[in-house]
Amino acid sequence: MREPLLIANRGEIAVRVARTARALGLRTVAVFTDVDAGAVHVDACDVAVRISSYLEVDELLRAAAVSGAQAVHPGYGFLSENAGFAKAVVDAGLTWVGPPPAAIELMGDKGRAKDAAAQAGVPVVPAGDDGGYPVVVKAVAGGGGKGMRVVRSADELQAATEAAQREARAAFGDDRVIVERWVERPRHIEVQVLADQHGRVVHLGERECSLQRRHQKVVEEAPSPVVDADLRARMGEAAVALAAACGYEGAGTVEFIATADASEFFFLEMNTRLQVEHPVTELVHGVDLVELQLRVAAGEPLPESLSGDAPSGWAVETRLYAEDPANGFLPAAGTVRRWRVPEGVRVDAGVAEGVEVGTSYDPLLAKVIAHGPDRPTALRRLDRALAELEVLGVATNASFTRELLAREDVRAGQQDTGLLERVLEETDFAAPEDLLPAAALAAAGTATPEGPWRRVFDDGEARVADGVVRVGERSWRGDVRVLDDGHVRVELDGVARRYAVEVSDDAVWIARDGHHLEARTRRADRSGAGGVQGSLEAPMPGTVLLVKVANGDEVQEGDVLLVLESMKMELSITAPHAGTVEGLALSEGDRVTHRQPLVAVTA
Template sequence: MSARLKEISKVLVANRGEIACRVFRTCKKLGIKTVGVFSEPDRNSQHVHLADEAYFIGPAQSTLSYLNQEKIFEVVKRSGANAIHPGYGFLSENSDFARKCAEENVIFVGPPPQAIFDMGIKNKSKELMIAAGVPVVPGYHGSEAASNLEALEKEALKLGFPLMIKAVKGGGGKGMRIARSADEFMSQAQSCQSEAEKAFGDGALLIERYIEAPRHVEVQVFGDNHGNCVYLWERDCSVQRRHQKVIEEAPAPGLSLETRSKIGTAAVNAAKAVNYSGAGTVEFIVENQDFYFMEMNTRLQVEHPVTEAITGLDLVQWQLMVAMGHELPIKDQSKVPGPFGHAFEMRVYAEDTMAGFVPAPGLVHALRTPPNCRVESAIVEGDQVSVHYDPMIAKVVVWGESRTEAIKKADVALSQFNAAGVETNVDFMRKILRSKPFQQDVVTTKFIEENRESLLGKRELSSEHLALATVTLSAIQDYNKGQTLVRRFRLNADLNTNLSLKNDDDKELQVKIQHSDASGQSNYSVQEIGDCSASNVEKKGNFYEMDVTVGGKKLSVAAALGGGDAQNVLSIFTPENSFNVEVCTLGPVDKSQMDSEAGGAGSSGSVKSPMPGTLEKVSVKAGDNVKKGQQLGTLVAMKMEHIIRSPCDGTVEKVHQQAGQTVGKGSNLFTIKP
C-alpha cells in the first residue's frame, strides 16, 4: 500500500482546553502554524492565547459551537488551514466529520472515516472483533433491537443479570448503566438512552454480561497508510468513579509477559481489521490473565501522556506524520521502546467528592502546580472552571524507576497542586495513592466502591486543624494588618488579645495571641494544643507561605484568602492535606445565620440542586405522593445527566423550578413534606 505525502502547513484544532494546548505545543515544535476556535465562555481561555490565530464559533452550547461542523469549516476557509486535529471528545470520533474533511480537501489528523464508523458503532465493532478472532464479552449487539427497548429487554432476559447497558455510539463514561435485575432493566435502559441521545445524538443501545470486578486495561495502537501497525504497550485505567477514569498508569501492573504480548497482539489485530491508521486505543476487560475486547477509541486518549512517559515518544507528532502520509517512525514491534519505568496520570477535577463526585465549577483565584513533573492544563490563576464543559482542571503526570517510586512521586506532586476557589479531588486521589490495597494489589474497577469508607469517609476538622486555621489566619492578618476572623466558629474577643472559638459542636477553644517578636515570629497558645507559632510569612502571588508549628509539629503551609465566589473562604494547603474554613469580619456571628449560610435544608424535605445546571425534566407535581429515592427530576450539568431523588417518603408540597430552567448550586428545586 502506498500513500502520497501531503505537507501540513497550518492545523486547526477543533477543540478546546488542555488537549488544544497540547496539540499546539507539538505543532510549534514542528514549525506548523496553528488555528484555534472558541465559544463565548472560552473567549479568554488559554488555548485561545496559545494559538497563532483564533476564531469565535458560537455560544456555550456545544451543538452550536464545538460540534457545529459548518462553523468549523468556515474557519478553515477563513484561516487557510489545510489540516484539522479533532483532539478528543466533540467531533473526534465523528465519521461524517472525517469524511467531510476529505471532501473539502482538508487533512484529517485521525483514522479513516470508515474505521471511525466501524469501531464507533459498538455492536458492529463486536461483530468485526469476533471475525478477527479477538475475544469479546458475551452480550447482544444486534441492530434490530438497538433502539427498541422492549426487544432489548427480551434479549436481556435470555442473557441473565447483571448486565451492562451501553450506548452504541457512547464513550467517556456517558451512556452507560448497570441493570442488576429484570425489575430495574427498563428504567436503567431509558435513562441510558436519554443520556446517549443528548451526548451522541443517537439512543441506540447494546447489552453485555457485566463482569462484577474487572480490570480496565487498554492498549495504545498506532497504524499508518502503508499497512504498518504496532502497539505502544498498555495502560491500566481501573481506578474510576461513575465509569470515568481518575488515575491511569502505564504499564499495567500484574500482567505476565505472555499476557502483555497476547493483549498487544490482539489490539493490533483489532486495528488491522478496520485498516486503521493514526493513534487509537483498544480497551479490554481483564480478569486474572484473561481479557475481552470492550471497545476501541478511534482518537488520542486523555491518558496518552503516561504512554509517552514510558516510551519517550511524542504521540501527537506521530499523528501529524502519519496524517501527512509518512510511514510510522517505528514499524517493527520488537523495536518499540520501553516500557521504561512506571508512570501515573492523575486527573484533577473541580468536584465535590464527598457529595458524590458532583462537579464544582467556579473561579480558581489562586493556583500553583508542582514544579518537577508534567502538568497538562488550560487553567491558569484567575480562570473559571465553566459549568458548560468538563470539570477537569489539569492532568498531573509523574514517572519513576518503579511503580513504588512513581506512587511516592505522585503523592508529592499532588501535595504541590494547590487550587483555591473550587473544591477539587486532590486529597481524594492522595488517599488512593496512600492506600495499602492500591500500593500492594492489582486493583479493579470496584476499587473506589470497595474502599469507599476509607477514601470518602467524612472528615471532621480536628482541634489541630482549628488551631492551624487560627494561626494561619492570624499570621496573614499580622502580615496585612487586616481585620478578618474565622467564620466557621463563634468569636467573642479582640483580635490582638484573646480569642474564644467554638466549633460546630460548641466545643470551645481559647486562643491567646501575642504580637510578633523581634525575630518576626508570631506566638500563640491554643487550649488542648499548647504553644503554636508562625514564622517566615511571605506573600507569593495570591498565596501566603509560612512555617506553622502546632502542638510541637512544624508544617510548611500555603494559604489563599478569598476571591470570586469564595470571598469568605480561607484555603489551607499542607504536605499532608488541604481544607477550607469560612471567614468573616471581626464580631459575633448569629448561630441561626451560620446554619442558614452553611446550606442547611431548612426542613428535612427540602431538595436543592447539588450543582449549577439545567433542570431538564420535572417528573412530579405538587400534591404527588413520593417514596424515598423516587426520581423527582433530571439535572443536566457538565455533559452529564444527574437524577434528583426524594430524600424521604412524603408529599410534594412545592415544585420551585420549571423544566428547562437554569439553576445554581443550592437552588431550591422541590419541597417534600415528610
C-alpha cells in the same frame, strides 16, 4: 504537514495538541464558545474563532474556513469519534488527523466492532441477551464512561437505558445503546496502536486503567503490573490484527477487560482517537503520540524503530477533577484563585489562575503524570506531586487520590474496575480538622470580616478571639505568620503547618497536602423555596434538566422531583418523605448554584 492546524476541542487536550504543533513549527487555530472565551486553550493557539458549540460540524468547518486552516485535529471527546465529522473534514479538502471515516464508523458502532474483533480472532465479551444479570448498557458511540450504566436487575433496566441514552445524546449526539454481560471485578487493560498510510501497524504496549469511578478512569499506568512480555506480545498481536482488519491509520487504542491475573482477556472496544491517558505511554516509550499522529496524517511512514516490546521504567497518571470527595464527589465550580504545579512531574492542564470553572463541560482540570525507573518510585513521585499541587477556589479529588495510591492493594497492583467504588464505602472524606481553624486564623490577620467562618458544605463554624480559635466544642491556642510566598504558617496548640491561602471580602480558601477547604461568612441564600421548612438544596451547581412535579403534587418517599445536570453528570433530587410539593419555582434549563433551595416537601 499542512497548516494551520485547527484543534476542534477545548481544555487540556487542546493545549497539549497546540504544544506539539508549536514545537513542529505549525500554526494553530483554536475554537471557543461563549463560556470559554477566557479559557487557557484560546491563548495557547495563534488564532481563535468563536463558535456556538463544539458539537456542531458546520460551525467547526466555518471556523476552519475563516481561519484558513488546512488540517483538523479532533482531540478526544466531542466529535473526535464522529465519522460524519471526519468525512465532512475530508470532503472540505482538509487533512483529517485521525483514522479514515470508515474505520471510525466501524469501530464506533459497538456491535459491529465486536463482530469485527471476533472475525479478527480477538476474544469478545458475551452479549447480554440471555436474561441474566448483571449487564451493562453502554452507548454505541460512547467512550470515557459516558452513556454507560451497570444494571443488576430487570426492574432497573428501563431507567438505566433512558439515562444512558440521555447522557450519550448530550455527549456524542447519538443515543443508541447496546447491552452486554457485565464481568465482575475485571481489570481494564488497553493497548496503544499506531498505523501509517503504507500498511504498517505497530503497538506501543499496554496501559492499566482499572482504577475507575462511575466508569471514568481516575488513575492509569504503563506498563500494567500483571502483564509480562508474553502477554504483552499476545495482547499487542490482537490489537494490531484488529487495527489492520479495519484499515486503520493514526493513533488508536484497543481496550480489553481481563481477569484478575490477566490470564484471560476480552475485547471491550476500540477508541479511534487519542486517549486521555496517552502521556504514560509517551513517557515509557519516549515518543510524542501527537507528533506521530500529525506525521501519519501528512503521509509519512512510522519510524522503523517504533516498538512497544520493552517499556522504559514506569509512568503513573492521575486525573485532577473539579469535584469534592467530601460532597459525594459532586461537580465543583468556581474561579481558580491559585494554580501552582510541582516540579519533577509532567502536568497537562487546561486551567490557570483566574479561570472560571463552570458546569457546562467535563470536570477534568488537568493530568499529573510521574515517571520513574520502577513502579514504587513512580507512585511515590506522584503522591508527592499531589501533595505539593496548589489549587485554590475549586475543590478537587487530589486528597482522595493520595489515599487511593497509599492503599496496600493498589501498591501491590491488585486492582480491578470496582475497587475504587468499594473504597468509597470505607473512606472518611472529611477535611482534616485543622483546616477550618487555620482558615479562620489566616483570615483574622487581614482586613476581612471577623467571621464567624463557616464551611461551605456543612454548618461547621470557627470563631477567633484573643488568640484562641473555637470550632464547636473544640478549641486551639493559635498563631499565624504570613510568609512572603503567598503562604501562611499556622500554629495550633504547638503544631505548625504551612498552608496555601487566598482571602476575599467574605471567603477564605485554604489547602495543604492535597486537602482543600472553602469557608464563608454568610450562609446560602434562603429566599424562594428556602423560606419553606424542610426545603431541599442543590448539592452541586448545575442546570435543571428535568422537572417531574408541580406545586401541590402529592409524592412518596423516593419519588424523583427534579433532575440536575452538571459537567455531563445527572443527579436526581428525590423526596425525603411522603408529602406535598411546595416552593418550586424552577423550570427546565434554569441554572442553580450550590446549596440553592430548590423545592420543599411538607409532610
